[in-house]
Amino acid sequence: MGISREGFEKQVLALVGSMHGVARRLTRNDTDAEDLVAETVARAWKALDSLESDAAFRAWIFRILHNTFISERRRADARPQCESMESEDLDATNPAFSIFEQMHQPFLLWFSNPEQEFLDRLLREDLERALATLPEHQRVVVILADLEEFNYREIADTLGVPVGTVRSRLARARGALQKLLWEQAQAHGLRGDGATAGNGNAQARTASTPPAKTGKEA
Amino acid sequence: MTKHEIDCEQALRKIFQFIDHELGGSEREAMQRHLHTCKSCFSRAEFERRLKGKVGGLRERQGAPEVRRRISRLLKTF
Numbered sequence: 001m002g003i004s005r006e007g008f009e010k011q012v013l014a015l016v017g018s019m020h021g022v023a024r025r026l027t028r029n030d031t032d033a034e035d036l037v038a039e040t041v042a043r044a045w046k047a048l049d050s051l052e053s054d055a056a057f058r059a060w061i062f063r064i065l066h067n068t069f070i071s072e073r074r075r076a077d078a079r080p081q082c083e084s085m086e087s088e089d090l091d092a093t094n095p096a097f098s099i100f101e102q103m104h105q106p107f108l109l110w111f112s113n114p115e116q117e118f119l120d121r122l123l124r125e126d127l128e129r130a131l132a133t134l135p136e137h138q139r140v141v142v143i144l145a146d147l148e149e150f151n152y153r154e155i156a157d158t159l160g161v162p163v164g165t166v167r168s169r170l171a172r173a174r175g176a177l178q179k180l181l182w183e184q185a186q187a188h189g190l191r192g193d194g195a196t197a198g199n200g201n202a203q204a205r206t207a208s209t210p211p212a213k214t215g216k217e218a
Numbered sequence: 219m220t221k222h223e224i225d226c227e228q229a230l231r232k233i234f235q236f237i238d239h240e241l242g243g244s245e246r247e248a249m250q251r252h253l254h255t256c257k258s259c260f261s262r263a264e265f266e267r268r269l270k271g272k273v274g275g276l277r278e279r280q281g282a283p284e285v286r287r288r289i290s291r292l293l294k295t296f
Contacts, residue, residue: 008296119269147273148277
């Protein structure tokens, strides 16, 4: 065992807020989230021998949290796991959706910047809704990278996947998140040109109609 | 373009690694040199960095007090 009981308690209490935040976003349910954190801590204590070092504590306990979430969900849901794990390869022929590419106007005057205005108008609830809508395998990498500020190695250790998978899954997840934000904004009148919403190929330009607002309510 | 420089396509492929601080020495320097000279890629990097910051702003660091109390009680049983 590389850590004392007191050390374990200290590390857990330092991370309980993060664990609960991640658990809430995984379960999307406050009661389940609280149970998941408690179950994780109990399992972690029993599995203390598998902790390699103090420095690895965070990725180690988040890996237990993620594994516990997966196993609890499987137990609760007898159906086979059928969430699409679409191709995670990103290349020139299969780029991720980008709000920037939809909005950027290279020849606009310097004081006009539609994509930055889009960000200025993004509300917390827009982001919460889009994040909650992402499929779980994408949601979890965004949560770990952007909310918990894990590096790619830690995310790989937490999820038990190679670093390359983290890299491609994160790029795919951010593209999907941007597409959801884009569609929400369109649904609330970002653009007035009647073009098809968020198909990833639309030449959506807002030069004459800079963003009026982004979505407030679905 | 020398072997130490990258073009826009290469820069965009590594843009997330750049904003996530996952590029090492020479790759990071090559990216920084490209961003100094390419307004479009610079704007893209700024956009992605700001969006990442906005997503990161959703984090709640403390957690609900009742969860802390429950975990504190649980820890005392070990």
